[in-house]
Amino acid sequence: MWDIRILDELRRIRERRKNLGKNKIYPLLKKYAEMTDLACPSIATIGRLISDLGGLRVCPQKITGMGKIVKVKRNKVLRKPKTFKALYPGHCIALDTIEKQRNGKRMYILVAEDLYSRTSFALGTTSHGSQTMAHFLYLVSSLFPYPIVHVLTDNGSEFKKYFNRLCGKKSITHFHTYPRTPKMNAHCERLNRTLQEECIDFQANILFDDVTKFNDILREYLDFYNTERVHHAWKNKQTPIQAMLQSNHYQSNLPLECKDGWGYTGPCFY
Secondary structure, eight states: OOOHHHHHHHHHHHHHTTTOOHHHHHHHHHHHHHHTTOOOOOHHHHHHHHHHTTOOOOOOEEEOTTSOEEEOOOOOOOBOOTTOOOOSTTSOEEEEEEEEEETTEEEEEEEEEETTTOOEEEEEESOOOHHHHHHHHHHHHHHSSSOOOEEEEOSOGGGSHHHHHHHHHTTOEEEEOOTTOGGGGHHHHHHHHHHHHHTGGGSHHHHHHOHHHHHHHHHHHHHHHHHTSOOGGGTTSOOHHHHHHTOTTOOOSSOSSOOTTOOOOSOOOO
16 A cells, blocks of 8 residues: 555656656656655556556547547557568568758668668669659569569658558568667668768769769669679678579579570471
8 A cells, every 4th residue: 555645646747747657757756755755666566556547548639520539549560570581582672761961952862782682772863752762662673683572661751651552562561670770771771881982972963963974873883783792791702693693592584484586496388
């Protein structure tokens, strides 16, 4: 049985500081208990008292078009499983955005990387909205020679609406990283650094002046990156394209036996 004043103060703290946890409440309640010469419950006891008082949890509300008050629910997204690992080309494509600024103007480089083979693609744009990212994903799925099963992104608004709509059309599972956890997309973050250190930072002026010319330079570098530059993931012995082609799970978009261009060799009767 705890003093009613302790319970009232606990209720007051939760009402003023919405949904504050028991660990954060403890020093506030302890300060009040010392001022009133009352015993202060422990952190675990505060948790049980909150439960006994009905949870003291408050949810935001909104009014619908019919005048009904309903609880606002946060949209849940699919997180990347902790045990997930890319097992073959196309199993998971990671996407991210690099932002560059000059005199208040912003330009963006959209980046995609296959987590298994490290085959990469990038494109400079003036916008990084969801429609632009959806078009970028469409280009990646068209250029990569294998079907895409999963995509991994952060929680940015550019990976919503049109991007999610395209993932649904192509039956692609969309994984999200946890908030403020860039290490869950570490491969793509490292690719961002490599692109900036070896190409983008030396062509920043061209990016702002002529994005088409910048994309031509970036395409030439990506050809080198994918076909000639050995990757640390393969112990500096293979390029991303070599790793992709040597995979046992590689699936070409061409039929098993392509006879396009063959001449007619059937029997001739005169």
